Amino acid sequence: MEDYPEELRTPPVALACLVGCPAVHGLITAHLHSQQPPINTIALPDFSKISVIPLKKPPRENSEPVGGIIRRDWLSKHRTRIPAVVAALFSSDNVYxxxxxxxxxxxxxxNLKAVIRGRNIKLVVVVVVVTQSGHKDDTSEDRMTALRKRAELDAKNLIVFVPDDELELKQSxxxxxxxxxxxxxxxxxxxxRRIKTRLEKKNFSSMELNVRYCFKVAVYAEFRRDWAEALRLYEDAYHALREMVGTSTRLPPIQRLVEIKAIAEQLHFKMSTLLLHGGRVVEAIARLRQHIGNYRKLVGAPEVIFLHWEWLGRQYLVFAQLLETSSANVPNVQSMVSVPADKPTEWEYYPAYYYQLAASYLKEKKLCLEFALSMSENVGQIDGSAESVVASAYLGQFARLLEHDNTYVMQALTDDEYANHALAEGKRFQDSFEIIALLKRSFEAYSNSKAERMAAYCxxxxxxxxxxxxxFANAKQAFENVASLYRQEGWVLSLWEVLGYLRECSRGISSVKDFIEYSLEMAALPLTNNAVEPSFKDCGPAGPASLSQRAKIHEEALEVVRGESEENRDLKVNSDYPLYLEIDLVSPLRVVLLALVAFHQQxxxxGAPSLITISLRSQLPINVEIDQLEVQFNQSECNFIIGNGQKQNTAAISHVQPGRRVETAPDLVLATNKWLRLTYDIKSDQSGKLECMYVIARIGQHLTICCRAxxxxxxDDIPLWxxxxxxxxxxxxDPSLAFSGLKAIQVEEPDPQVDLTLGSTGSALVGEIFILxxxxxxxxxxxxxxxxxINLVDTRGGGLLSPREEEPFSSDNLHVELVDISWETHEDHSETRLDNIQKIQPSFGLISVPSLEEGNTWSCKLKIKWNRPKPIxxxxxxxxxxxxxxxxLQKVHVHKSLQIEGKTAVTISQKYMLPFRQDPLLLSKIKPVSDADQLPSLCLNESSMLIVSAKNCSEVPLRLLSMSIESEESNGACVIKPQHEEFKEPIVHMPGEEFKKVFTVMPKVNSTKLKIGTVSLKWQRDSRNFADDKSQVITKHRLPDVNIELPPLVVSLDCPPHAILGNPFTYSVRIQNRTELLQExxxxxxxxxxxxSSGSHSDTIYVLPRSAHTLRYMLLPLGLGPQQLPRVTMTSVRYSAGFQSSTASSIVFVYPSNPHFKASDILEIRKDSIAAD
Amino acid sequence: MIVCLAVVGHQNNPLYIQSFTEADDALKLHHIVHCSLDVVDERVNNPKKSGPTLNETFLGLLYPTENYKVYGYLTNTKVKFILVTTDLDVRDTDVRNFYRRFHAAYVDAVSNPFHVPGKKITSKSFAERVSTIVKSFGLSSSS
Structure with a gap:
């Protein structure tokens, strides 16, 4: 597009001319240019210069032959030299x-009028008021009128211009x-209109004039900004021009076509510009298609066919540039709908598509030009004469400029001369770089719109x-990008072509490594057709894509490696330049050599041997013989080398380091797509992971292929194949190994030769410090x-032992804790402890063990405390x-674990009893309250008995040391005796046994909730052989609160402890009234x-306030043994409460005769009777 | 005339690609087919919001080159069929008909129990059937 002249590329702008008064030209020019629409100006300082405006030519004779279609300078003439308006500027001084x-x-x-009249140019007269002299009198009015008449103007076209005053200037x-x-x-x-009438009247003698007139009218319409009219007439011109093809005979055939195409190009450019700037993209694309369709077949004479391709390429290039610069948005392309044939498809909205086409035609042009140059030998000879060929006055025509008597004369060319000129011109340009530039733009545009395959093609x-x-360097880089896409998507034929080029590029830059890599990759491509199909012949520099060609390329690569290649002298491989190829998991060379390694065990x-299988496979077309294989591990002492049994004496063995294990395989030949399996023993002394890293194959003296195992x-599947x-x-x-085998094996730790013993001593008891x-x-x-x-873990799970870290440790929420670790040393005890104990936490401990010689032992004791019963x-x-x-060296580990049950040692319970055969009426007991809620009730100021029993729940005998009750209430609200009792000799308490101790309690305060206190039992394990104080454990039990009340009535029975058959005794029932009321x-x-029995059987009595009444009976025992006394039933009318003595309290033992007791026996009996209760 | 026909798999790899020309332009046709996959991607990934054509398998004209027209088809298993023809005046219905028959042939070929999905189609009977379909392309419309 940049090749086009300025006047063609920009829309026409009206032209005006200023004559005279040069001082104000600058002001006016700037103003006119800045307006919308702008006006360009020619400024002439004085009236003598008006001759620059060309005079009108005499009207054409109809018989005169037409020299061409459009004059080359016509447009620029109207843009820059022929004004539409001339303004004559006169100073007011001169006028007045x-x-x-x-x-x-x-x-x-x-004079001015004479010049412009012929061209019908409009006139404006401007009177520039130089100084505000102010004489606007009659004479000046007269002068103005005279001036206007002389200039034959309307009043509005006579303008008074006042440059001095700002407001007036603006208005002017x-x-x-x-x-x-x-x-x-x-x-x-x-x-x-003038030219249009000619068109309408068909008043033209030739087709050329038709085109010319249409063009001119269109340009005039553009000057007026009448875009629709302009477009219509450009189209008319275009169609008229198309009809000229084949009918015009004015010029020799080659030049005729060149001219028509040049005009068509310009017309099409104008139309495209108008359409695109009007936002009519679809129409513009359709017109381009039509345009190309019109002219594509008009290739012209074969010797200058390159001009045609160049022209076609330029059409696309210009359109691409227009599309890129036009602000019109690409309309929303319909997707997933079949695009009708007359609508553009997606890519046609992108400039990249046209750049690509432009490049492809330019390439075509280049090829044809090269061919044409090679065909014409005399290009060089006519170079001199070709230089004098210039563009002639008409667009698209060329002529020879001859100097003739100091004047230049244009002489028409013959077609041969023209062809030579075109060839000579064509030779001057480097098309390749332009093609590359175009393709690069296209490539970038496609890449940006994520069309990677299009981009790859570019x-x-x-x-x-x-x-x-x-x-070659640039080419190689570009080819490599493309190759990666083809590899990824498996387009083998395309890849073959690209790799063929890459091979040549590597040869070009003498990169032997790349050359070998590309050669081997090509040789291993999955192309298996043997018969050379005709359609696969033209597949790049590497030749037809076939199995035989693959073999040939493979062979060639091997020759280079051996240094025997004749044609590739630049590619050197020898001991100074050995070749080292690396194949990793993503390398395209995995098809060349794939190394799988599997250990047979996990x-x-x-030190124990393990089997390892190395499987190699290659897709190369010819069998590959490997001279030496080296297998490398992460533990380098395990590395070993497999030599080829057939080639024992090759120099490759010289790579072997001394002391390295060397195996020999019968042969190391890789056949196409067949596994070479090698199985060996391997031993490792070092525990940990043993992993095979690389399998290195050496082929010949100078080629090493390092393949990652x-x-x-x-x-993964190998690519392409x-x-x-x-x-x-x-x-x-082994098929299972083939699917699950691993290239790594875990070498275990050496077996520990140290015993770790946990001295188990049964279950632990809550509260004690358990020693393990x-x-x-x-x-x-x-x-x-x-x-x-040391780790303590709850066997039932749950994090009871390790509360969350942010919570502070407290013994309350720890059920079991590791308290301490102690051991005996010969040195100072405390010092070593500090050094060696690294960490003790409630559930974790870490200590260091002193160095031990073989056969020595060391022991320590873990002290664990249970706060709750729990197994851990x-x-x-x-x-x-x-x-x-x-x-x-690897550390050796020994693990031991032990489950320890934590148990409650002692459970304590209590029971209250009233004195024997004395029953107070406790009113709270009469009320119907459920037993669970009821607190035990005690009488105020009466001594009751408290029996505390401790049961041994553990499985070991315990030794009870003391029992005490700590009262909680102060100031003697309750008197308990004894407060504390050390057992004089420790009581051995067998598992399951219950130990009971009796206390007397006398409440002194009337309270519904009296706190009695807490029972503390001190005990230790009976089997302890070291009886230090620390091992004593105190188990505490809080006694429940009691209800204290004052009984209104107390009934007490009285009878002797035993009776003798036949001897009468007195049995009395005493009713005590403690109230101030009379009790019935x-x-x-x-x-x-x-x-x-003798005595009153039944009656109603009244007991006076604060007094007692006694019922007396005389009883004579008739039977032996424990006998039930006659039972007395009493009812208090006031409280509606009945009383009947309990069975236990109303039994007396009847002896046949008076027994003889020892004092100690009596004690025993008493105790028994209490225990039995 | 149909010059090239391709079945393209999920990784945009060619499963079956056959050219029907005498000239040695297989490579060029490969490139055309490969490039047209971009258009398929574009159409499939930016489907039009509405419209009854959402489940349409026929993708229509993918892109015109100077000498060829490329048509696309996407099966319900996301396998792409690409057709390259030199006829510059092709009716959509013809192409649709062709694709319907070709799809049937493809389904039969991959239903072969010895065919491994994702591998190239090498069946000879498939090739024969395809060549028959290709030869009959456009005949129905002209007759």
Whole structure:
């Protein structure tokens, strides 16, 4: 587009001319140019210069032959030299001056009118008021009228211009612009109409004139900004021109076509510009298609066919540039709908599409030009004469410029001369770089719109172009980009072509490594057709894509490696330049060599042998013989080398380091797509992961291929071949190994030769500090830098032992905790403790173990405290180095665990009892309250008995040391006796036994909720052989609160402790009234078979306030043994409460005769009777 | 005349590509087919919001080159069919008919129990059937 002249590329702008008064030209020019629409100006300082406006030519004779279609300079003439309006500027001094000045004004005006009349140019007269002299009198009015008449103007076209005053200046300028615009429009309309009438009347003698007239009218319409009219006439011109093809005979055939195409190009350019600026993209594209369709077939004479391709390419290029610069948005392209054939498809909205086409035609042009140059030998000879060929006066024509008597004469060319000229011109340009530039733009545009395949295609063309001008480095880079896409998507044939180019590029830059890599990749491509199909012949520099060609390329690469290649002298491989290829998991060379490594086991003991299988496969067409294979591991001492049994003496063995294991395989030949399987033993002394890293193949003396080992379990399909229908083979004979084998094996730790013993001592008891002895005994290994880790874990899960870290540790929320670790040392106890204990937390401990010689033992004691009954697991692990000073060695670990049950040792319960055979009436007991809610009730000021029983729940005998009750209420609200009792000799408490202790309680305060206190029982394990104070445990039990009340009535029974058969005794029932009221009591006595009784049987009595009444009976026992006394039933009328003595309290033992007791026996009996209660 | 026919798999890899020309322009046709995949992607990834053509398998004219027209078709399993023809005046209905028959042939070929999905189609009977379909292309309309 930049090749086009300025006047063609920009829309026409009206032209005005200023004559005279040069001082104000600047002002006016600037103003006119800045308006919308703008007006360009020619400024002439004085009237003598008006001759620059060309005079009107005499009208054409109809018989005169037409020289061409459009004059080359016609447009520029109208843009820059023929104004639509001329403004004659006169100074007011001159207009109002003396007659001489006035005469001068008139003369100038006349001259001007004479010049412009022929062209029908409009006139404006401007009177520039130089100084505000202010004489606007009659004479000046007369002068103005005279001037207007002389100039034959309307009043509005005579403008008084006042440059000094700002406001007036503004008005003057705007008036000037209005007048200019109006007149210019009139001028261009008149001119257009004038020519249009010729068109309408068909008043033209030739087709050329038809085109020319249409063109002119269109341009005039553009001057008027009548775009629709302009477009219509350009179209008319275009169609008229198309009809000229084949009918015009004015010029020799080649030049005739060249001229028509040049005009067509310009017309089409104008139309496209108008359409695109009007936002009519679809129409513009349709017109381009039509345009190309019209002229594509008009290739012209074969010797200058390159001109046609160049022209076509230019059409696309210009359109691409127009599309790129036009602001019109690409309309929303309909998608997923079949695009009708007459609508543009997606890519046709993108400039990239046209750039690409332009490039492809330019390439075509280049090819044809080269061909034409090679055909014509005499281009050089006529160079001299070709120089004198210039563009002639008509667009699209060329002529020879001859110097003839100091004047230049244009002489028409013959077609041969023209062809030579075109060839000579064509030779001057470097098309390749232009092609590359175009393709690069296209490539970038496609890449930006995510059309990677289109972009790749452009990249491929670009690379080929670089290749053609021998810029191998650039070409190689571009080809590589393209190749990666083809590899990824498996377009083998395209890849073959690209790799062929890459091979040549590598040869061009003498990069032997790249050359070999590309050659091997090509040789391993999945192209299996043997018969050379005709359609696969033209596949780039590497030749036809076939199996035989692959073999040839493979062979060639091997020759280069061996240094035997004749044709590739630049590619050197020898001992100074050895070749080292690396194949990783993403390398395209995986098809060349694939190395799978699988251990047969997953874990192995250190030092024990394990089988390893190395499977190699290649897709190269010819068998490859490997001289030496080296297998490398992450533990370099395991590396080994497999030599080729057939080639024992090759120099490749010289790579072997001394002391390296060398195996020999019968042969190391890789056949196409067949696995070479090698199985060997491998041993590792070092525990940890043993992983195969690389399998390195050496072929010949100077080629090394380092292939990263892969696991069969995680092997990806090899690229490209995965789409082929190949026989599936498994890399290892064992199918399970082929799918799950790994290239790494876990070498286990050496077996520990140290015993770790946890001295279990049964279950622990809540509250005590449980001691767990841990013994480390060396049985063959010395222990260095030993560390003992202890973990306490809740067996039922749940994080009870390790509360969340942000919470502060407190013994309340810890059910079990590790309190301390202690051990005996020979040195100062406290010091070593500080050094060695690294960490003790409630559930975790870490201590270091001193170095132990073989056979020595060491032990420590863990002290664990249970706060709640809970089973836990204790995990103890010992890590150590068996040898001193070898930190690289693996640590050996021993683990032990033990479950320990935590149990409650003692449960304490209590019971209250009233004194024997004395029953107070407690009113709270009468009320119907559920038993659960009821607190035990005690009588105020009466002593009651408290029986505290402790049951041994554990499985070991305990030794009870003391029991005490700590009262909670102060100031003697309740008197308890005894407060504290140390057992004189410790009571051994067997499992399941219950120990009871009796206290007396006498409440002194009437309270519904009296706190009695807490029972503390001090005990220790009975089996403890060291009876230090620390091992004593105190179990506490809080006694429940009691209700204290004052009983209104107390009934007490009285009878002797025992009776003797036949001896009467007195049995009395005493009713005590403790109230201030008279109490009515009804009572009755039930007879008993065992006794004869005397006394009142039933009656109602009144007990006076604060006094007592006693019922007395005389009883005579009749039976032996424990006998039920006659039972007395009483009812208090006031409280509606009945009383019947309990069965237990109303039993007496009847002896046959008077017994003889010892004092101690009596005590025993008493105690028994209490216990039985 | 149909000059090239391709079945393109999920990774945009050619599963079957056959040219029907005498000239050695296989490579050029490969490039045309490969480039047209961009248009398929564009049409499939930016589907029009509304319209009854949402489930349309026929993609229509993908792009015109100077000498060829390229048509696309997307099966319900997202396998692409690309057709390159030299006829510059092709009716959509003809192409649709062609694709319908070709799709049927393709379905039969991949239903072969010995065919591994995702691998190239090498069946000879498929090739024969395709060549028959290709030969009959456009005949129905002219007759």
């Amino acid at each position: 001056g003396d007659p001489a000045q006035w005469l001068q004004v008139c003369t100038d005006l006349e 300028l705007s008036r000037l612009w209005t007048a200019f615009t109006e007149l210019a429009n009139t001028y261009y309309r008149d001119e257009g 990249g491929l063309q670009m690379a080929k172009e670089y290749f053609s001008v021998s810029e 874990t192995v003991k250190p 892969e696991s069969p379990a995680s092997m 995965k789409f082929e229908n190949l026989v599936e083979t498994i890399p290892i004979k 002895p841990v013994t480390v005994a060396s049985k063959g290994h010395a222990v260095y830098s030993g560390e003992l880790k 697991m204790v995990y103890v692990s010992l890590g150590y180095y068996p040898r001193k000073g070898e930190p690289s 009591i009804k009572y009755s006595l039930a007879d008993s078979q065992s006794f004869m």
